[in-house]
Amino acid sequence: MKREHLLPTLADTHALGRELAAAARPGDLLVLVGPLGAGKTALTQGIGAGLGVREPVTSPTFVIARVHRGGRIPLVHVDAYRLGGAADVDDLDLDASTEESVTVVEWGQGLVEQLAEEHLEVRLDRRDDDVRTALLVPHGPGWTARLDVG
Amino acid sequence: MLVLALDTATPTLVAGLARWSAGDGVTVLAERAVPSGTKHAELLTPAIEGVLADAGLAIGAVEAVVTGLGPGPFTGLRVGVVTAAALADARGIPAVGVCSLDAVGTGARTVVTDARRKETYWAAYATDGTRVEGPAVARPEELGLPGPFTGDPAFAERLGAPVTPADVTTAGLLRAAAPQLADPGSAAPLVPLYLRRPDAVPPTSIKPVTR
Amino acid sequence: MNEPIVLGFETSCDETGVGIVRGHTLLADALATSMAEHERFGGVVPEIASRAHLEAMVPTVHRALADAGIAASDVDAVAVTSGPGLTGALLVGVAAAKAYALALGKPLYGVNHLAAHVAVDELQHGPLAEPSIAMLVSGGHSSLLLVPDLAQEVQSLGRTIDDAAGEAFDKVARVLGLPFPGGPPVDRAAREGDARAIAFPRGLTGPRDAAYDFSFSGLKTAVARWVEARERAGEPVPVADVAASFQEAVADVLTAKAVRACRDHGVDHLVLGGGVAANSRLRALAEERCAAAGIVLRVPSPRLCTDNGAMVAALGSRLVAAGVAPSAPDLGADSSLPIDVVSR
Numbered sequence: 261m262k263r264e265h266l267l268p269t270l271a272d273t274h275a276l277g278r279e280l281a282a283a284a285r286p287g288d289l290l291v292l293v294g295p296l297g298a299g300k301t302a303l304t305q306g307i308g309a310g311l312g313v314r315e316p317v318t319s320p321t322f323v324i325a326r327v328h329r330g331g332r333i334p335l336v337h338v339d340a341y342r343l344g345g346a347a348d349v350d351d352l353d354l355d356a357s358t359e360e361s362v363t364v365v366e367w368g369q370g371l372v373e374q375l376a377e378e379h380l381e382v383r384l385d386r387r388d389d390d391v392r393t394a395l396l397v398p399h400g401p402g403w404t405a406r407l408d409v410g
Numbered sequence: 411m412l413v414l415a416l417d418t419a420t421p422t423l424v425a426g427l428a429r430w431s432a433g434d435g436v437t438v439l440a441e442r443a444v445p446s447g448t449k450h451a452e453l454l455t456p457a458i459e460g461v462l463a464d465a466g467l468a469i470g471a472v473e474a475v476v477t478g479l480g481p482g483p484f485t486g487l488r489v490g491v492v493t494a495a496a497l498a499d500a501r502g503i504p505a506v507g508v509c510s511l512d513a514v515g516t517g518a519r520t521v522v523t524d525a526r527r528k529e530t531y532w533a534a535y536a537t538d539g540t541r542v543e544g545p546a547v548a549r550p551e552e553l554g555l556p557g558p559f560t561g562d563p564a565f566a567e568r569l570g571a572p573v574t575p576a577d578v579t580t581a582g583l584l585r586a587a588a589p590q591l592a593d594p595g596s597a598a599p600l601v602p603l604y605l606r607r608p609d610a611v612p613p614t615s616i617k618p619v620t621r
Numbered sequence: 622m623n624e625p626i627v628l629g630f631e632t633s634c635d636e637t638g639v640g641i642v643r644g645h646t647l648l649a650d651a652l653a654t655s656m657a658e659h660e661r662f663g664g665v666v667p668e669i670a671s672r673a674h675l676e677a678m679v680p681t682v683h684r685a686l687a688d689a690g691i692a693a694s695d696v697d698a699v700a701v702t703s704g705p706g707l708t709g710a711l712l713v714g715v716a717a718a719k720a721y722a723l724a725l726g727k728p729l730y731g732v733n734h735l736a737a738h739v740a741v742d743e744l745q746h747g748p749l750a751e752p753s754i755a756m757l758v759s760g761g762h763s764s765l766l767l768v769p770d771l772a773q774e775v776q777s778l779g780r781t782i783d784d785a786a787g788e789a790f791d792k793v794a795r796v797l798g799l800p801f802p803g804g805p806p807v808d809r810a811a812r813e814g815d816a817r818a819i820a821f822p823r824g825l826t827g828p829r830d831a832a833y834d835f836s837f838s839g840l841k842t843a844v845a846r847w848v849e850a851r852e853r854a855g856e857p858v859p860v861a862d863v864a865a866s867f868q869e870a871v872a873d874v875l876t877a878k879a880v881r882a883c884r885d886h887g888v889d890h891l892v893l894g895g896g897v898a899a900n901s902r903l904r905a906l907a908e909e910r911c912a913a914a915g916i917v918l919r920v921p922s923p924r925l926c927t928d929n930g931a932m933v934a935a936l937g938s939r940l941v942a943a944g945v946a947p948s949a950p951d952l953g954a955d956s957s958l959p960i961d962v963v964s965r
Contacts, residue, residue: 296792297842301783319784319838322634322761323707323956324667342664386842388850451712452953455719459950469724484668485709488675492713493720499679500693500724602675 261407267392273299276394277306280382281362283406284311286333289376290364294384299392300366303384304337307364311335320366327361334361340368378402411591414458414472414497415583418450418490419482419510420523420562425457426580427465427472432592436584440464443577450489458493474503474594476587478510478578480603481531481545482523487602495600504594506587509533509603511545513582515560515574522550522561522573530565531605539585547605625697625941628685628721629934632714633706633734634761635659635670637677639685640931641696642938647744648689650924650931653677656802663801664791667707674713682721685930696725700937703731703948703965704958705761711954719952728947732936734928735762736775736963738894740939741932742921750890750917754778756879758903759895759928760787760802763875764960765833765882768892771936772943777960778882779833782825786871786897789837793844793867797860807864808900814861816869816902819847823874833882840870865902872903876910883916892919899923940964 261283267273280290284307292300301319308317311331320326321339328335336358358375365372373379378400385393398404411431417424426441440461446453462469477494480487491507498505511521511533518537522530525547533544534555543555550568559565559573566573590597624644631638635656641649655673659665686693701718704711715731722729739755755766755775763781768774784792787804794803799810821843824836844867851858875897883891891911897903904920911918925931940963948965958965 296796296845297838301838316780316782318781319788321664321788322785323705326957342662342666386846390846449953451716451719452951454716455723456950458723469726484671485712488671488709488713489716492675492678492717495675495679496682496717496720497724499682500721604672 261396263396263407265394265396267299267394270302273302273392274306274309277303277308278310281307281310284333284362286360286362287358287376288362289358289372289379290362290382291368291372291379292364292366292382292384293369295386298384298386300384303382303394304364304366307362308335308337311362336361336363338363338365338368338372340365340371343368343371373399411473412467412471413474413476413584413591415476415580416454416458416490416494417478417510417513417578417583418454418486419478419480420578421445421447422577423450423454423457423490424578424580424583425454425461426583427461427467428580428584430584430588430591432588436581438580439467441580448486450486454489454493469501472501472503474498474591475505476583476591477505477507477600478513478583479507479600480510481525481547481605482510483526484602484604491600491602504597505600506590506594506597507600508583508586508590509541509545510578512541512586513578515576516582519558519560520553520555522559522565522569524562524564530562545603545605625938626691626695627698627700627934627937627941628696629930629932629937630699630701630714630718631734631737631928631930631933632674632710633702633704634710634928635665635673636928637674637681638928638930638933639681640929640934641685641689641691642744642931642934644938644942645743645747645935647931648691649685650929651681651685651688652929653681660801663795665707667709670707671709671713674710678713678717693721693725696727698728698730698937698941698947699725700730700732700933700940702734702737702933703952704734704955706734706954706956708954708956711956715952715954729952730937730940730945730964731948731952732933732940732964733775733958733960733962735764735766735960736771737932737936738926739766739768739892740771740936741894741925741929742892742919743939744931744935745921745925746919749892752886752888753890753892754879754882754886754888755892755894756875757895758786758875758893758897760791761785762895763835763837765878766960767882767886767888771963772939772945773963775961775963779831779835779878781835781837783836783838784841786835786837786875787895789841789871790897792841793864796845796848797858797863799860804896804900807868808902810861811865811868811902814859814863814865816865818859818862819866821847821866821870823870826874826877832885833878835874835878837871840867868900868902872900872906875903876907879907880910880914880916884914889915890917890919894921894926896927898926936963
């Protein structure tokens with residue numbers, strides 16, 4: 261899988277999400293980094309679609325975290341803006357464990373990395389011409405190998 | 411005195427009915443321990459109705475409520491505490507809170523329960539059962555106490571010592587509550603033993619909205 | 622007067638609400654809020670809210686009973702928000718309500734927070750015309766509903782596909798350096814601004830877009846981009862104009878879709894609810910457009926638009942009157958309870 265992506269349209273962001281979903285395994289942690297409007301929720305919608313989640317994946321901001329079942333692997337979608345750390349994800353008492361799910365965290369940089377042994381950082385940005393960019397940064401050998409193979 | 415005892419500080423919720431008097435101590439009439447994971451709110455009131463039915467008594471006969479105040483995972487812990495507070499308020503009877511760890515095992519021991527985040531809630535007790543240290547939260551490797559340990563056996567390996575499996579019991583809750591039951595006017599408000607502060611930090615420097 | 626007295630509990634977010642109604646009559650609406658503790662975090666922190674609910678619960682019940690001038694034993698039924706909302710916060714209310722119902726020997730109704738936002742209007746404006754269209758807009762929700770029977774049948778026509786309307790207010794407030802929650806300060810700032818100053822996008826309003834779904838993510842991004850461009854150019858940001866133009870875009874989309882839903886379904890009553898329904902521009906524009914379309918608009922007072930216990934009691938009262946079965950003893954909380962489940 262390419263490390264750098266240009267995402268001119270929403271459909272491109274969704275497509276990258278589906279590509280990430282195809283590589284995803286239970287226990288995976290994806291940390292999405294980027295400013296407001298960079299496409300973090302849109303990317304997660306693509307991941308949800310790729311995993312086969314049928315219900316709409318909407319912003320988790322209000323409830324902090326949503327669990328989407330019905331796909332190949334449960335998807336846990338977290339907005340960490342109001343959380344102090346990884347521990348708080350456990351305290352949410354979600355009916356899905358991080359070990360069995362793909363956990364996608366927005367606004368979680370520097371806070372949630374210890375949820376898993378390794379994680380994939382997805383750096384999203386929005387250029388002046390409204391094109392979104394994505395940079396995949398693997399943290400740990402597993403993710404590095406998976407990106408190189410794909 | 412007919413006492414209803416509740417605890418939701420561990421993944422096994424406890425509801426019990428017991429007769430208690432200062433002279434004769436505790437006689438447990440009915441008890442249910444329900445492995446409930448994160449379903450405390452769903453399962454606690456049915457368990458209370460269950461023990462009332464087992465003992466052939468109505469809720470109106472209950473004269474005091476005792477509840478464990480933790481420490482324990484917050485969301486489940488609050489279910490038991492607010493249930494006890496609401497039941498007592500609605501019936502106009504006293505509510506008494508005790509440290510949940512006091513209700514695990516007897517005699518000289520160090521009680522350990524799961525605090526998540528790879529840590530344990532713990533408290534140490536003297537031979538006569540009085541708590542001499544804790545409750546507190548620690549990594550089991552750093553506890554530095556000799557034992558014997560009682561409570562969640564999952565910690566045996568990291569403690570480097572065996573842990574006698576034991577859960578919160580109705581008898582244990584009532585023993586711990588005895589001084590307050592003898593003088594209900596002295597009962598402190600039901601404040602959970604969280605032991606940890608909410609982790610949230612104001613998102614000033616770490617989370618820029620835009621660049 | 623022998624209409625049943627219903628005690629209602631609301632703890633889905635940061636407000637601990639305990640309300641008491643008799644039929645459609647509001648007897649008490651006691652409220653405790655932990656908002657002051659959340660402001661510095663720029664959002665409601667679940668653990669702080671849950672702790673505050675526990676502390677406030679029994680005192681708030683006492684206040685409600687005192688305001689209503691009744692004893693707990695006078696209560697005929699108990700209702701509680703079972704979802705949607707923050708799980709840990711919901712569970713404090715659910716556990717408390719179950720305990721009061723058990724101790725008082727009264728039936729318990731676990732109800733939907735969104736349907737309760739519709740039911741609350743009956744306390745001010747009498748029985749709801751059925752069917753009505755309801756639009757619920759708050760920090761966590763943006764939904765258009767067709768309500769044939771509030772006690773038993775609520776249909777979702779559309780919802781946000783990304784951010785809730787109130788969330789867009791919060792995030793735009795963040796961009797403009799205004800405090801949390803963003804609704805009131807944006808509304809205030811907008812009064813001094815020109816709503817036509819900046820043409821912000823109206824999401825999902827194209828001919829091929831879903832007629833009743835909402836999208837506020839693109840609007841939020843457009844505001845952030847516009848403000849950034851100003852800042853990069855070293856120019857001052859006209860906060861009032863941005864706030865007014867943003868608010869206009871939100872109110873425009875919301876009211877246009879609500880009126881269209883009324884027309885398409887041949888319904889001539891529209892009810893607004895939720896915290897964003899307290900927004901002055903949304904209320905004014907809804908008034909204007911409903912009048913032009915011959916639709917009767919019902920909006921509860923701002924105090925009842927935001928979360929409270931009376932709305933839960935109001936819905937409970939409807940359920941009792943309709944003879945709906947109470948909840949099972951194993952009632953819990955469901956943070957994403959679907960809108961078509963009025964009670965469970």
